[in-house]
Amino acid sequence: MLATAIFIRIQALDLRQLKLVLARALTVLAIGSVSACSPAPPKAAVPLPTVSVVTLKAQSVPITTELPGRVVSYPVSDVRPQVNGVILKRQFIEGSEAALGQQLYQIDPAPCQASYDSAVAAAASAKALADRYRTLNAANAVSRQDYDNAIAADRQARAAVETEGLNVAAGIGAISLYSAQ
Secondary structure, eight states: OHHHHHHHHHHHSOHHHHHHHHHHHHHHHHHHHHHHHSOOOOOOOOOOOOOOOOOOOOOOOOOOOOOOOOOOOSSOOOOOOOSOSOEEEEOSOTTSOOOTTOEEEEEOOHHHHHHHHHHHHHHHHHHHHHHHHHHHHHTTOSOHHHHHHHHHHHHHHHHHHHHHHHHHHHTSSSEEEEOOO
């Protein structure tokens, strides 16, 4: 039955295709016969593995663990600024112990002096306005509300001069900051 199928198949081919099919079949048969006849290569001997012997004995082994962390001393103080200004001089060594009342910093007094001068100028202006309104109020040439506002502004300006004067007097030469409890 197989031969009949091959024969029918071969009849359907033309001469050129038949030659090609026969050439391929003969090539396959030749390769198969050559490989079947050649002897197999000898297998290489497998080397024996190297064996070592270890004798075990019981002993204690310390277990150590390294962990990251921080150490902070108990009496710690933070120095935080409570005044504004340019530091002229630092009077302590960082990391050293500060005694109670020890001078820590000297701060430039120029901004305090400028604030005082500004308050004095504002007070002079407010006093002049209050004097002018006092005269106009006596002649009923200004409203009572404007007069009261001018008097209040004069008093506020005098209080600002007094406050700034105390700030400047406290820091003659340079403002000094001292340690506290």
